[in-house]
Amino acid sequence: MSATTTITETVQVQRESKANPLDVGRLRLDGTDNTFGDFRDDLARDGFAVVKGAIPRERALKYAGDMHSWLEGFDLGYDRNDLSTVHKDRLPIINEKGMCLHYGVTHENFVWEIRSEPGVVSAFEKVYNDNDLIVSFDAINFGFPNRTDLPPNKPWPHQDQDPAKPGFRCLQGLVNLLPNGPDDGGLIVCRGGHLLSEDFHRDMADEERIPAWTPEWYGFTERGMKWLADHGGFWEKVCAEPGDLLLWDSRTPHYNLSSKTQQPRFAIYTCYMPVADATQDDLLRKKDAFERRVGTTHWPNAKHTGSNIAKRDEQDCPYNRLRPVNEPVLSERAFKLTGIPYIVD
Numbered sequence: 001m002s003a004t005t006t007i008t009e010t011v012q013v014q015r016e017s018k019a020n021p022l023d024v025g026r027l028r029l030d031g032t033d034n035t036f037g038d039f040r041d042d043l044a045r046d047g048f049a050v051v052k053g054a055i056p057r058e059r060a061l062k063y064a065g066d067m068h069s070w071l072e073g074f075d076l077g078y079d080r081n082d083l084s085t086v087h088k089d090r091l092p093i094i095n096e097k098g099m100c101l102h103y104g105v106t107h108e109n110f111v112w113e114i115r116s117e118p119g120v121v122s123a124f125e126k127v128y129n130d131n132d133l134i135v136s137f138d139a140i141n142f143g144f145p146n147r148t149d150l151p152p153n154k155p156w157p158h159q160d161q162d163p164a165k166p167g168f169r170c171l172q173g174l175v176n177l178l179p180n181g182p183d184d185g186g187l188i189v190c191r192g193g194h195l196l197s198e199d200f201h202r203d204m205a206d207e208e209r210i211p212a213w214t215p216e217w218y219g220f221t222e223r224g225m226k227w228l229a230d231h232g233g234f235w236e237k238v239c240a241e242p243g244d245l246l247l248w249d250s251r252t253p254h255y256n257l258s259s260k261t262q263q264p265r266f267a268i269y270t271c272y273m274p275v276a277d278a279t280q281d282d283l284l285r286k287k288d289a290f291e292r293r294v295g296t297t298h299w300p301n302a303k304h305t306g307s308n309i310a311k312r313d314e315q316d317c318p319y320n321r322l323r324p325v326n327e328p329v330l331s332e333r334a335f336k337l338t339g340i341p342y343i344v345d
C-alpha cells in the first residue's frame with residue numbers, strides 16, 4: 001500500500017489550448033465523414049466500435065488482477081478464486097449494474113494507468129483530431145455472474161445525450177479487461193442508432209419522458225423501442241477480449257447485461273473530450289474533484305461531481321474511505337488529462 005500522494009512530475013504545458021477549431025478534422029458522425037480504414041469507419045457507420053488490443057492482453061489481465069486485489073483489500077472475505085464469496089456483505093458497495101462509484105476508486109493508481117494507456121488515449125485523439133484532451137473520472141465496473149444478493153439488473157435502454165442538443169457531442173468508452181463473450185454480460189448497443197436519433201426525437205416529441213436526474217439522459221420507452229425496431233435499429237451485444245476498447249457515440253442507445261456464465265466482466269469507463277470544449281469553470285471544478293479524489297459522470301468536463309460516501313443499508317458504509325489505497329502517480333500525459341495544466345491563473 002502506498003501511503004503517499006506522489007504526483008511527482010513537473011509539467012510544462014502551454015496555457016493556451018492548441019485545440020483545433022471544433023469542426024476541422026474532427027469526426028462528425030453524421031454520415032458524411034471520410035473513410036479511414038480503421039475503427040473510425042465502424043464508429044461512423046454503426047455508432048459504436050471495438051478498438052482491438054488498445055492495451056496488450058497481458059497488461060489488461062494484470063489490471064483485472066489489480067481490481068481483484070482492490071476488492072480483497074477490504075478484508076471482508078472476498079476471494080477471487082471462489083465465486084461463492086461474491087456477496088454484498090463481503091464487498092464494497094457495487095450496484096446491480098456492476099458500478100462502483102465510491103471509496104476513491106476512480107482515482108486508484110491502476111485506474112489512472114488505464115486512462116493514460118497510449119492505445120486508449122490515441123483512439124480518442126484520432127476521433128477528435130486533437131491531442132489536448134481531458135478524461136472523465138467515471139465509475140469502474142465489477143460485473144459478477146449470478147448475483148442473487150442484489151436487485152435484478154433490468155434493461156434500461158437509454159442514450160446519454162439531451163435530445164434538445166443534437167449532433168455528435170460525446171464519445172464514450174470502456175476498457176474491457178476479461179474475456180467477454182456473448183453471454184458474459186456487458187455492453188449492448190442499438191446498431192446505427194446514432195443516425196436515427198434526430199428523426200426519433202422529432203417523431204417521438206410527444207412521448208412522456210422517463211424521469212431522469214439530468215437532461216443528458218434519455219430513456220427509451222416501449223413505444224420508443226418499437227420505433228427503433230421499425231426503423232432498422234438492431235440490438236447487438238458487443239463482445240471483446242482483454243485489452244479491447246469499446247467506443248460508442250452518446251446518442252447510440254445502449255445498456256448493460258449481466259453475465260449468464262461463470263465469467264465475471266470487469267471494465268473501466270474511459271471518456272475523453274477536447275479541453276477546448278470545456279470552460280475554465282469546468283476545469284476548476286474538475287481540479288477540485290481530482291484533489292478531493294471524487295468521481296464524475298462519463299462527461300469529462302465534470303458537470304456533475306460525486307462523493308466517496310457510499311451508503312450501506314441506508315447508513316454510511318463503515319468501510320468508506322476518502323482516498324485511494326494507492327494514490328495516482330501521474331505521467332505528464334496523465335496529468336494533462338486532469339485538465340489542471342490548462343487552467344489559466
Ligand SMILES: [Fe+2]
Pocket residue numbers: 158159160254
Ligand atoms: Fe449510458
